Amino acid sequence: MYDVIVIGAGPAGGSAALFTSKAGKKTLVIDSNQSVTKRAWLDNHYGVDGISGPDLIEVGKKQAGKFGAEFVEDVVTDIRSENGKHTVVTESGKTFETAHVILATGMSVQLAEKIGLKIVPGTEPRIKSIIEVDQQGKTNIAGIWAAGTVAGVSMHTIITAGDGAKVAINLISELNGARYVDHDVLKA
Numbered sequence: 001m002y003d004v005i006v007i008g009a010g011p012a013g014g015s016a017a018l019f020t021s022k023a024g025k026k027t028l029v030i031d032s033n034q035s036v037t038k039r040a041w042l043d044n045h046y047g048v049d050g051i052s053g054p055d056l057i058e059v060g061k062k063q064a065g066k067f068g069a070e071f072v073e074d075v076v077t078d079i080r081s082e083n084g085k086h087t088v089v090t091e092s093g094k095t096f097e098t099a100h101v102i103l104a105t106g107m108s109v110q111l112a113e114k115i116g117l118k119i120v121p122g123t124e125p126r127i128k129s130i131i132e133v134d135q136q137g138k139t140n141i142a143g144i145w146a147a148g149t150v151a152g153v154s155m156h157t158i159i160t161a162g163d164g165a166k167v168a169i170n171l172i173s174e175l176n177g178a179r180y181v182d183h184d185v186l187k188a
């Protein structure tokens with residue numbers, strides 16, 4: 001049983017998994033490898049002086065993997081929620097159990113619609129529909145959260161990665177029962 005399953009390994013999902021795994025939460029990332037970020041060249045990602053979208057995604061996966069996040073390449077086709085537990089079902093017939101799910105599926109609301117999440121019109125350019133979330137990143141199904149483009153934030157890597165981190169910190173804080181901070185100190 002995982003603490004968190006993140007669906008999507010783009011900037012939003014990768015960043016969320018980095019924070020949850022680094023906080024010691026048992027984290028699985030399921031991704032179908034269709035990120036639009038793979039077509040991007042990034043000159044406006046603060047702190048990184050020019051990087052390709054594919055490299056940004058790979059570095060993010062490596063960072064989260066370093067802290068124990070597991071990665072599976074597959075398509076999630078359904079999530080069955082019952083008694084605070086979620087069973088995530090994939091196209092290849094696998095099932096995984098978890099206490100929390102973070103949807104970071106980019107421009108796709110297909111899975112969200114399938115499982116009954118509240119969908120509203122998008123407000124960003126070229127984004128037709130998004131998942132309705134509260135300020136924490138919570139959806140209308142308890143234990144299911146959403147982050148990044150699919151949650152309606154501006155479609156820029158620094159913002160979607162930031163939103164993934166924000167939602168992860170809110171989830172970790174809920175699991176820990178206290179506000180969570182993840183600071184490392186530069187060694188003297």
Ligand SMILES: Cc1cc2nc3c(=O)[nH]c(=O)nc-3n(C[C@H](O)[C@H](O)[C@H](O)COP(=O)(O)OP(=O)(O)OC[C@H]3O[C@@H](n4cnc5c(N)ncnc54)[C@H](O)[C@@H]3O)c2cc1C
Nearest residue numbers: 008010011012032033034035037040076106148149156157
């Ligand atoms: C051509 C182009 C150029 C761009 N240039 C820039 C730029 O210069 N600067 C900038 O800041 N941003 C740029 N962007 C935007 C940026 O790349 C992303 O849009 C943004 O960061 C999206 O991040 P995300 O994590 O929300 O979604 P994505 O990166 O799209 O990731 C979503 C992931 O979810 C997976 N997924 C979806 N549904 C499922 C499912 N059911 N099961 C399993 N996995 C699933 C997908 O395969 C994908 O990997 C550009 C985008 C494009 C298309």
